[in-house]
Amino acid sequence: MTTLLPVPAGGALRAPGVRESNAAAVLAAARLAGPLSRASIAARTELSMPTVSRQVAALVEAGLLHELPELATAGSIGRPRVPVDVNDRVIAACGVHVGVSTTTYGLADLRGRLLDSERVATPAGPPGEAFAQLAGRIRAFLRRWSDRRVVGIGLATGGRVDAVNGLLDHDRLGWRRVPARELLASATGLPVHLDGHVPAMATAELLFGPWNQPRSLLYFYARQVVGIALAMDGRLHRGPGPDGSVAHLPVGGDEPCPCGRTGCLEVTVAEETVVRKAFQAGVIPEPRISMLQAAADAGEPEAVRLLDERANTLGRAVAMLRDIVNPDLIVLGGQAVTDSPSRFGELLRGFAGRTALPGTDLVTVTRFGQDVQAIAACTGVLRQLYDYPFGTLAS
Structure with a gap:
């Protein structure tokens, strides 16, 4: 292999x-x-x-x-x-995004267009069993596209990714030093590219986004987890530590964090947090984000307040990061942003109220919408293919 x-x-x-x-x-x-x-x-x-x-x-x-x-x-x-x-009709890249609760499979052509995708519950159990299930799903998924030459699998996830050795730690899933690349490659027979999900999403923006090659780009992601990636001159900055975690950025509030403090960004804006609060307040009959969004769209005051509060907090967090990095462009991704387009104005208000620098027109939302996880995972392989076309095809 x-x-x-x-x-x-x-x-x-x-x-x-x-x-x-x-x-x-x-x-x-x-x-x-x-x-x-x-x-x-x-x-x-x-x-x-x-x-x-x-x-x-x-x-x-x-x-x-x-x-x-x-x-x-x-x-x-x-x-x-x-x-x-x-030639976007022959070769394709497969992508697998492993989230805390949902795993997304995707297949993209050479232009980064999503040809197919599928969402399932993230497999539970020991890593060996989980990756065996992932591989089985991949094989079944790709059988629908036998006319395409699939040149590899991009595996993107949260946690701590050791891309050099193909190892993965994911606290929320209970995974420690899992040989993710080897497990998936041996089970599927395809080369595997492993990356953190936020760097993968930022790479998708750089490779296939509509932007006019900004000198610097800050990518900000929020759903169950939050993270950032910074790109300079079309390439991601990669530091020696874990990729892009801003989970403990202090944003105020009384939500307790596992780190022992309160008001950390991730626990404050996480989907499960706002859904729990809405369910406990009797706003929704089941703890589901879609129900909370529907209640807000119907004008339910507490639902509106909860989602506006989250959007404003996200905007303030982005402003703090903007003032440190001062990028030419900020791209927002993740369902905390894309699933609530009516809250974008509140996010911008939070941003404008906190930033010390002028202007809000540098803040925009990813064009990939709900497909961002699938596209990002596929992009790991596509980035390699564009950088090293013959080496990638020979793998």
Whole structure:
């Protein structure tokens, strides 16, 4: 079994050669601006025409690019003027996002478009049994897409991820030093890319988001857990410790945290917290977030208050982080944001009331909506494919 070998700087394959780097540059040009002629790719990448022609030929043969002769300029002569573009009809990446209560499977094409997805309860029990169930689900899920060449599985989850060694610790699931990459790879026969879920979501924004290549981007995620990722010049910053936890950012309030303090961000805004409060107050008959949102939409005052309070708290937390990092763009993701679009105004009010810097127009919401977990997990493989196309396909 050959698996993708990540490095601390972001889960990429080791030591790309000149050919791999040139292929990645050609593929990136087509992804960002295709369809493009070979001449246009040469101008964008500053590679020679012979180099571009060789790389295009290899990428077409590999199924990553395809020619579009029908788009050639009228009267043009020779293949250098025939446009090429990303071939999104052959290759796909599978993704698995393991959440505290829900696991999401996804399949995405080379443009990061979700072809299929499925949500199930996260398997309980010892890690070996849980990963055996995950693998069985993956095999059944991929049988629906036998016409696609699936080049790998992206596994994204919370907790502490050791991407170099493929190990996972997840306190909420009771997992300690689980060889997640090895377990999933051996059970499915596919290469596995392991990453934290928030870095994976930020990578999806960088690779497939509609943003005009901001110099710096802060990604903020909130649902049952909260986390952030910071990108500079199109690449995630990776520190030596756990990726992006801001669980204990002090936001005020009296909600007790397992750390022994009160008013930590994660326990204050977690979905299970606001649902519990609504259920205990008799606002909803069952502790379900969908019921709380429906009650708020119907104008139930306590439901509105609870969701507005959470949104305002999220906005204040984002403001504190913004004032430290001062990014060009802030992207918000996670169902605490995307499932409550009517609360976005309250979030912005909390943000504006706390930030010491001018302007709120740099705050936006992910375009992936409820699909963010599935897309993010798939993106781990797609990022490697775009960075190391031949190495990834050979794995």
